[in-house]
Amino acid sequence: MNTADQYLKAIYLAQRIEDGPASTGTLADLLEVSPASVNEMIGKLEDRELVDHEKYKGASLTDEGLERAHNALQTYCIIERFLANVLEVEEFRDEARALESVIDDTVAERLDTIIDRPDQCPDCFDAEQDCCELLELEASGRAD
């Protein structure tokens, strides 16, 4: 997943958490980058008409941005589910975050053929918990 898609996903989640435009501070926390980096990227996404930005309020996704954010979150959900249910990784959230930049959408689509993902994905993603609210975890770890 490329950096722009990671930002769009973070804006989508921040908008859900804040129930309004995503603030620079929340995005910087979610993405673990500096506020200056966030502002620079928001500007680029605005130029590409994926994000609307209002000074002192924050960033909101456009329709096109929302569609891309949905796809990015689905890819992320596939990675989390694959780690949790196939590789049985306990720290699947942290590991998904570390791996998402290296896993391409096409690879995630292939992994999706062996995981059980609800039809309503990614609406069932719990932004606060950083995972799908319907994710069932196995009892023990395996491939560590």
Added chain:
Amino acid sequence: MSLGQRVSSDHQLTRLLQIGVVLEELVESRAAHHIDSLPPAERAEFDEEVEELLAEAAAESAEHRERLEALIDDLEAETVGYEEINALVDAQYGPPEDTDGVLYDQLANEETAYKFYDDLIEAIEASDSEFAVDRDRLLETLSAIREEEKEGVEEVTEIMEHRA
């Protein structure tokens, strides 16, 4: 969240190699399922060329898997066994409609694997980290597998073109 494509630890590298193993197991399992899924009448007509392609793909995947597993062994980790992945494929498998569908799926397998190794090599090259496995051997192994995946894409494309 980690921004930027970079592999920065043995742990992360191991995970990615484990994913590589699963992708290879998927190719192997789906190829076997495709052959089994065809109705007997169509199976009789299933031309030798396609059957040979699937058999070769399965054998090549098994061999790639062994090479990845040797690296994972050096990183002192384990992999998910073929039977487990095969069971998961079994649970979700929907057979392609016809031989063309089988070929499209095979093409997607090869292209995905190529993209995966290409991204992984790039992410390793972008990193200054020392790994528990020799970097040259790691990159040589992955590059060789990537090359074979590229040849696989070309082979399927060629068959698809002359069948069209």
